[in-house]
């Protein structure tokens with residue numbers, strides 16, 4: 001496809017989303033220059049930051065499939081089929097994320113970024129330039145003003161500039177100086193700290209590697225995702241100030257005691273907790289909302305630069321990849337006419353960005369508090385039973401977000417309507433819960449209503465739901481799944 005033939009695209013940021021977008025644009029005939037302020041990740045020794053891992057799911061896999069990288073990346077991932085909950089007394093329980101065979105996947109951020117950089121470099125039309133910080137933009141040319149590591153400034157002209165430069169985007173910073181550009185940045189009152197849980201002395205995983213581990217404690221929580229090297233990356237989320245906060249935990253032995261009191265089984269697996277606590281930073285979490293995602297036919301924002309979300313739905317990267325795919329597909333649909341495509345991209349993506357922002361904020365409450373709430377668990381069980389009974393006619397909210405490509409906005413509205421519908425059958429708050437047989441019978445009855453069309457319209461599949469299937473569709477050519485026009 002040659003919609004970019006003879007055109008120059010500048011991609012700002014060689015992170016996850018920028019390197020993927022560079023490959024996609026190069027394959028459409030664009031000459032692409034990628035500008036990254038950091039050095040080349042592949043040449044940096046050590047952890048280059050932190051050995052953080054991320055949950056990859058259907059939307060991210062679908063975007064990787066669009067450039068033929070899905071299988072190579074999936075081979076490096078570890079499937080997590082559900083949540084393994086750790087109660088304070090050490091009791092373990094398991095909540096599947098979806099149906100048998102469905103899982104989210106733990107992927108190394110670094111390995112994934114390296115794979116994408118290799119793919120970008122393999123495209124003859126892509127030039128990767130590291131140590132190049134974009135300082136400013138001339139929006140009308142358009143052009144970027146870059147400062148190299150040597151301090152020298154350079155102006156680079158382009159036909160199209162993509163801002164894939166993350167949550168504190170310089171490209172967005174320039175757009176914010178334009179009239180009628182909306183922007184909102186909210187810091188969460190919680191921060192996070194990562195801790196590495198090493199394999200056992202025998203070289204095995206110290207916990208079940210087939211799950212995402214959660215220690216829900218209502219106002220704060222610890223999570224753990226498995227790594228290929230059999231370690232786990234643990235992340236503590238807690239308030240900066242007040243009760244049960246990082247400020248309360250303090251430093252040194254006091255912090256270790258604070259942690260051990262709240263997460264005794266995890267503390268027992270972290271002999272170097274004290275040292276890690278001192279060494280590893282506590283970082284902030286923010287969410288970004290802006291509008292529009294473009295300036296004329298010349299500049300567009302994708303990924304965290306456009307829609308950074310808090311990490312509690314495991315969707316930030318997945319949404320970033322999906323945005324890269326949708327932007328390029330929108331360019332395809334307009335034969336490369338950026339004046340038409342970029343406004344169309346904002347129009348199709350804005351409601352989705354707002355939806356995943358809200359879902360991610362809400363899911364923090366679900367992860368740290370609701371997962372231990374009996375009524376919430378009952379509804380989840382009914383949802384899964386119903387999904388098993390009704391098949392394509394019913395998927396609960398989590399599955400719509402995680403295991404489908406349905407636009408986030410539709411997933412949110414449909415999923416919430418389904419939750420309210422199910423709640424109506426679970427009796428009043430505090431009433432005796434139905435037993436297993438009654439719950440199964442209820443699921444069969446509701447499945448019948450969904451099949452014969454007598455269920456309320458708000459909970460039945462919209463047309464858009466058809467074909468937005470799970471990972472089975474991930475390997476299909478881009479555009480195969482049906483989405484909002």
Ligand SMILES: Cc1cc2nc3c(=O)[nH]c(=O)nc-3n(C[C@H](O)[C@H](O)[C@H](O)COP(=O)(O)OP(=O)(O)OC[C@H]3O[C@@H](n4cnc5c(N)ncnc54)[C@H](O)[C@@H]3O)c2cc1C
Pocket residue numbers: 012013014015016017018035036037038053054055056132133134135164165166167168169170192235302303304305309311313314315316317318319320
């Ligand atoms: C603790 C935590 C856990 C997370 N877990 C998950 C998860 O499980 N699943 C998930 O899907 N998402 C997760 N996310 C979100 C995910 O990390 C982001 O959504 C994703 O990295 C966004 O990719 P991006 O390419 O838009 O931005 P980034 O990955 O931030 O890349 C931006 C790039 O731009 C470069 N850059 C910045 N400014 C400039 C400049 N001026 N000039 C040149 N280059 C510049 C940066 O150096 C960087 O390389 C998590 C985030 C956090 C903080």
